[in-house]
Amino acid sequence: MEELMINITEEQKGERIDKVISAIDEEWSRSQISNWVKDGHIKVNGETVKPNYKVRLEDEILITPPLLEELDAEPENLNLDIVYEDEDVLVVNKPKGMVVHPAPGHASGTLVNGLMYHCTDLSGINGIVRPGIVHRIDKDTSGLLMVAKNDLAHASLVDQLVEKSVTRKYIALVHGHIAHDKGTIDAPIARDPKERQKMAVVDKGKHAVTHFTVLERFGDFTLVECRLETGRTHQIRVHMRYIGFPLVGDPKYGPRKTMDIGGQALHAGVIGFIHPRTKEYLEFSAPLPAEFEELLETLR
Known part of the structure; x- marks a missing residue:
């Protein structure tokens, strides 16, 4: 990965540097980032810091991942x-x-x-x-x-x-009451120019389309099925936030006050494709995980 420069936002102010940077990429662990900080691969305003450093609003953080x-x-x-x-x-x-x-x-x-x-x-x-x-x-x-x-x-x-011939359907629980039963979000996605650790709807981003259908409403929450037409990074999470209905539990794109359920309430429930050899269309489904079902039962 190339060098990455990030600026601290108001929401991140006062957080430990290893926590802030682990949110950039879900495959970076905090222990790995702590080692990068100790080894000088992460610098704040050009200086090395300790892994427990609390970031400030004006900080510029340069991340140079080791080869x-x-x-x-x-x-x-x-x-x-x-x-x-x-x-x-x-x-x-x-x-x-x-x-x-x-x-x-x-x-x-x-x-x-x-x-x-x-x-x-x-x-x-x-x-x-x-x-x-x-x-x-x-x-x-x-x-x-x-x-x-x-x-x-x-x-x-x-x-x-x-x-775009693969069928991909996801179940998502979102914040807010979606009044209409169906919708299509056609909005390009790229890295967020203001927060490089996130993706966002950006005019010059890559074409991205998500179709959604409301499955159930729970007052301040809505259960939706999202069908991907394209497959951009964090597409459903970015698109649902863009129209004002962020995913429940999403640490990156959700509201500050959301349920602590260990990550976004999102499940890839259906996948369908043409078999490479037989040319037959195959489609498979997987039920919601038990903890997701329990969450819905609580809301009901």
Whole structure:
């Protein structure tokens, strides 16, 4: 990753530097960032600081991540929930809190570690750190992912993502009462020019479209199904915030006062694609995790 300069916002003022920077990328752990601070890879106003440094409003923070050493992903028995598998593709139901592939601060316990234990044949297009990985979902988002078991399958699934022919439906709980039953958000997404650790709707951003349908209303909260037409980073989280209905529990895009549920209430419930070899359309669904269902029962 290239150097990144960030400026402190009013909301971040007084927070520990390791907490502020860990919010930039969900795959950076606070322990990893603490080491970067100690090793001088993170400087405040040109000076080295301690990991417990409290940031100030006028601070300029320069992050120069160390050159990544090639991470060797080791197989781990993580008891993955495999929804479907054949010689070409695999569909897995990722639990909330699991990172998709190894990264600095997350060398183990990732979906890739579990996949390597489960099967030895994974596509090599994305190298040894991301074998089989065609697309990602955020660490704290649960739900379905396609995995390619060979390069032919990988190329086919990527082509389908580019052509926007993959069915991807998510369930999200948002703040606010959405009065209308359906809607489409067509708004380009790019890195937020004011807060580089976030994505935002930006005029010159990449084309992004989300279709949503209201499933249930709970006073100050609404349960929606979001269908992705494109797959930008944090797309649903950014788009729902943009129209005034941020996701419950979202530490990055939610309101300051939201439920502490360990991350955004978002579940990738349905995925559908053309099988790379048979050309048959396959579609899979995964029920909401127990904690998500319990949250909805509480609201009901």
